[in-house]
Amino acid sequence: MRRPMWRIWHNFMIRFDDEVSANFMNYGYQSLNGHVPIELHEEDEPNRYGIQLYDHVISKSKAEGKDVVEVGSGRGGGASFITRYHKPSKYVAVDISDKIIKFCNTHYDVQGLKFVQGKAEDLPLEDNSFDIAVNVESSRCYTSKQAFFNEVKRVLRPGGKLLLADMIEPHEMPGYKKDIDACGLRIEEETDITQNIVKALDHDTERRKELIDKKVPGFLRTNFYQFAGTKGSERYEAFTNGKFRYMSFVISS
Numbered sequence: 001m002r003r004p005m006w007r008i009w010h011n012f013m014i015r016f017d018d019e020v021s022a023n024f025m026n027y028g029y030q031s032l033n034g035h036v037p038i039e040l041h042e043e044d045e046p047n048r049y050g051i052q053l054y055d056h057v058i059s060k061s062k063a064e065g066k067d068v069v070e071v072g073s074g075r076g077g078g079a080s081f082i083t084r085y086h087k088p089s090k091y092v093a094v095d096i097s098d099k100i101i102k103f104c105n106t107h108y109d110v111q112g113l114k115f116v117q118g119k120a121e122d123l124p125l126e127d128n129s130f131d132i133a134v135n136v137e138s139s140r141c142y143t144s145k146q147a148f149f150n151e152v153k154r155v156l157r158p159g160g161k162l163l164l165a166d167m168i169e170p171h172e173m174p175g176y177k178k179d180i181d182a183c184g185l186r187i188e189e190e191t192d193i194t195q196n197i198v199k200a201l202d203h204d205t206e207r208r209k210e211l212i213d214k215k216v217p218g219f220l221r222t223n224f225y226q227f228a229g230t231k232g233s234e235r236y237e238a239f240t241n242g243k244f245r246y247m248s249f250v251i252s253s
Contacts, residue, residue: 022211023077023107024050026137027167027229027239027246028200029193038085046207047077049200053165054078055085056196057136060189060250061161063088066131069155070094071120071148072138076104082134083113092125094118121147125155132156135164145176149183153253162251165193167244180251189250197246198239205231 028049031037038055040048054077063086073079073093083091093115095101104115118124120135120142133152142148152162162185168176180187208228216224229235238244 022215023047023075023080024054025074026050026053026078027197028204029053029056029196030200030203032195032199044081049204050077051081052200053197054081054134054136056193057134057163057165057248058082058086058132060163060248061132063132065089067129068092068132068134069123069125069130070134070136071123071152072096072135072141073100073104073115074138075100076108076115078134078136079104079113079115080108080110083110088112088132090114092116092130094120094123094125096120121151123151123155127154128157130155130157131160133160133162135162135166137166139164139166140168146179146182149179149185152251153183153185156253158253160253161188162249162253164249164251165247167239167246169243170245173245173247184253186252187249188252189248191248192245193248194239194244194246198236201229201231201236201239 024047029052030049037048038052040051044051063082066088068082068088068091070079070091070093073095076093079091079093082088089112091113093104093113095115095117096119098117101115101117116124120138121144133156139145139148156162177187208230209225212221212224212228226233226235239246
């Protein structure tokens with residue numbers, strides 16, 4: 001049920017926000033150790049926490065001058081950020097939703113960035129064509145994670161990296177790792193960043209609520225608060241009580 005529910009939410013987002021005021025749909029990231037925050041252009045500052053999650057992910061491998069693909073690119077904010085700030089040679093952003101792709105191609109004009117429609121389990125891309133694959137808060141919605149990992153293995157060049165961040169229920173972790181291993185991929189690094197996610201939500205809840213209150217009809221707002229992980233929502237509590245762990249992986253081909 002995860003994939004159709006995500007498609008419904010994406011369609012709702014396009015209906016209620018046809019601008020790029022909510023171009024990040026992830027839960028965000030905040031350092032816990034006083035790390036100096038990245039410098040952002042003024043227009044990017046409202047999306048700082050969503051951007052910081054993408055920066056955490058992409059900083060695990062040097063992207064400058066590389067060919068990068070993002071699988072499950074959503075509303076395109078992460079793709080735009082990485083292309084503008086980390087300077088890959090090219091960035092191809094893939095999403096299953098034709099409406100999302102149309103939205104992104106309408107609202108983003110960034111040199112080297114292209115949005116294409118496609119399924120994570122059947123990527124419309126050539127073999128051995130990318131150095132880095134990015135996947136943020138998307139893999140848990142796929143019908144077959146193993147098919148997704150197989151496709152990543154196929155499109156990455158030898159020695160390429162899959163940089164992945166997602167929420168995972170603890171009991172799902174063994175199967176998740178088994179699917180990675182079965183595809184000939186190797187986990188180089190895994191980090192539990194759940195507390196970084198919680199801290200970002202603590203800081204970003206009011207902005208999220210204000211945006212929802214501005215864009216979404218009243219009878220739907222509670223559902224959107226849950227989807228956005230605002231403080232006090234079931235999703236927020238799932239991060240604090242251990243139901244979900246938020247993991248960051250570096251996976252080698």
